[in-house]
Amino acid sequence: MRNTHIIESIVIGLFLFAVMVGVVIFINQGDYIIDQAIQVGKSSEEAKSILTNSIFAKGISVVLLVALFYFGSTISKKSIEKARVRFLPFLFVLYAIVYGGLCALVHEFLNPFFEFSLLKGPLNDSQTFEAIPPFFYYSIIGLGALFSSITFSLLTIKNAKPIGVSIQSFGLRFWTVNYFLNFLIILIIYFVVIQIHVFSLAFIFLVINLLIAALVSTFIGSLILSTIVERGKWVFNNLSERVSLGFVSIFGVVSFVMVLGGIAFGFDSSLLTSFDPVPAGFLRLLFFAIISGTVAILVWKFNVAGVRTQLQIASSESELSLLKSQINPHFLFNSLNTVYGLALNEESPKTAHAVQQLSEMMRFMLHENHAEKIPLQKEIDYLRNYIELQTLRISQKDHFQLEVDVAEGCQGEITPMVLIPFVENAFKHGVSFQKPSWVKIKLTCNAEEVHLNVQNSVHKHGGDPEKGKSGIGLENVRKRLGILYPEKHLFQIYETEDSFEANIKITLI
Structure with missing residues (x-):
């Protein structure tokens, strides 16, 4: 969980940093855009208006892009959990087109002069995107953001993946060895091709760029390896899903860099000219992925520095811990089945029925209580068993x-378990074995909401060790409802000296 928050913080920080750089560049290059507008026949006032509208339009585009990224990560997590990543690229193309269309409409009304570039100096003939339409440009940026969201989801997903393992499971030793080898290989390739041997300020910047490239390469290789490793072993079943997961995740790493660059340079359409044509760029990415993936696989295959052993031990410990957590519940289920059989043999149907209900409640607590949502009828069945x-x-x-x-x-x-606290509270604090007592429970439902009303008598117990804990428990329930059903619930409490009433309504859709 802690690692997840770190990754989320890094991504948010990079987004904010890119926005800040974009604002600074727009401020510094504002006069240049005004000059461009004046050169094409606009008045000084019209040129300033173009600059203002351009900033406003591109600001809206950034907000929409962040929303698109969040939307994409939500869909990606569900697709990863259900092993349906292979369908995402086709959906993402449609979502990117919608984003590009919205941004094009914004520029149509606010910034029709999209071709005004922040870049000074003439463009080369090969740079064919000088006046690229907003729709096409923003569709590309949107698609990059959506692919980036898949990689982000892989890094932050909380549930176990049905395909492969989380790259966080590889451990620090794997990351260190993999990064060192990637940097060494990239350094050798670069210096063999470029043949730079002079130590200078440019050399220092070059090394920094290579360090960053090695980090990207390490991530790509780790993502590829994570799709074919499960529980410390090679697994190649469901190959189409594994290939899709590996492809879209490595493409997401590069896309994220592209998106940050687009934001940082003010969504300047001319920036696409700095990228290779699509076929060449795809081949470069494929070559890059092959190298980084091969490094990660070789590190794993030959167990360099014991990285495979480390993950196998961690997987074994995790599986053993899970098995230990299941021993006691299964032992209790077996014991309850034994008592249930004895009760039937001794012709005690009431006891047998009670044991069966208790077993069903325990099974609910073990299997259903950890899900985000369950069928409402299961929650109601649990309530009935508890009441009986x-x-x-x-x-x-x-x-x-x-x-x-x-x-x-x-x-x-x-x-699950969002209604039961009110019923538990009624029986716990509304029943006295010496004084008249009463409990009234009414639950109604329709297609959109469920309504629970619980009333009970109240008795003052002088030395009751549980005195005061009811309020604490219900306050926790109030907070839980506020988190789970914000603006979709009603929680009312009416209390007198001799009675207590809780009224709860929850909107289910």
């Missing part, structure tokens, strides 16, 4: 009154 068990405890008390009206056939999904 409590009824067994107090059914012989003449001075106790229980009224239960729970709807049948409720549809929709709800966060």
